Amino acid sequence: MLSPDFREEMTALRQVERLGFSAADVRHIVLTHLDFDHAGGLDDFPHARVHMLQQERDYALQQKTWLDRQRFRPRQWSTRGNWIVYPSRVGEPRFGFDAVRQLQGLPPEILFVPLPGHTHGHAGVAIQHGGGWLLQAGDAYFWHEEMDWRIRAARPACACTRR
Ligand SMILES: [Zn+2]
Structure with a gap:
């Protein structure tokens, strides 16, 4: 779906290596959520601390439904001992979001922004860059037109139905 x-050169590990680094150089991974297509490469970075919202970890670990067991795959989580989790509702109001927070061991130019919905503990990552802020929104939305209120008002539909 x-x-x-599935090309190996597209894995995060190979892309990091092409930049001249090794897996051991990756010390932090800021994870938006634990869907298999986002968490599948975690085991390639056994020395990294993996930051995520507590609600994401807790819900994924429950493996409640058939769908949960398809999307959250514990066999991809051998680095679970390196996970650092944060309460979803703790942080400061910023950028119009309720609970933006800093991450342990990372500079204040990298912030966690809870964006629940796609998963229970889904988060975005705000990165200060070039005098402004970028938001890595994970799977909070799938198609740029979803963020344009004029288009959304005219054609309210999920982007996944237009692919
Ligand atoms: Zn996802």
Whole structure:
């Protein structure tokens, strides 16, 4: 359904290596959520601390439904001992969001922004860059037109139905 690209050179590890670094150089991973297509490469970075919202970890670990067991795959989580979790509702109001927070061991230019919905503990990552802020929104939305209120008002539909 998602048509993932299975070429090894597309893995995060190979892309990091192409930049001249090794897996051991990766010390922090800020994870938006634990869907298999986002968490599948965690085991390639055994020395990294993995930051995520507590609600994401707790819900994924429950493996409640058939769908949960398809999307959250514990066999991808051998680095679980390196996970650092944060309460979802603790943080400061910022950028119009309720609970934006800093992450342990990371500079204040990298912030966690809870964006629940796609998963229970889904989060975005705000990164200060070039005098402004970028938001890595994970799977909070799938198509840029979803963020344009004029288009959304005219054609309210999930982007996944237009693919
Ligand atoms: Zn997802």
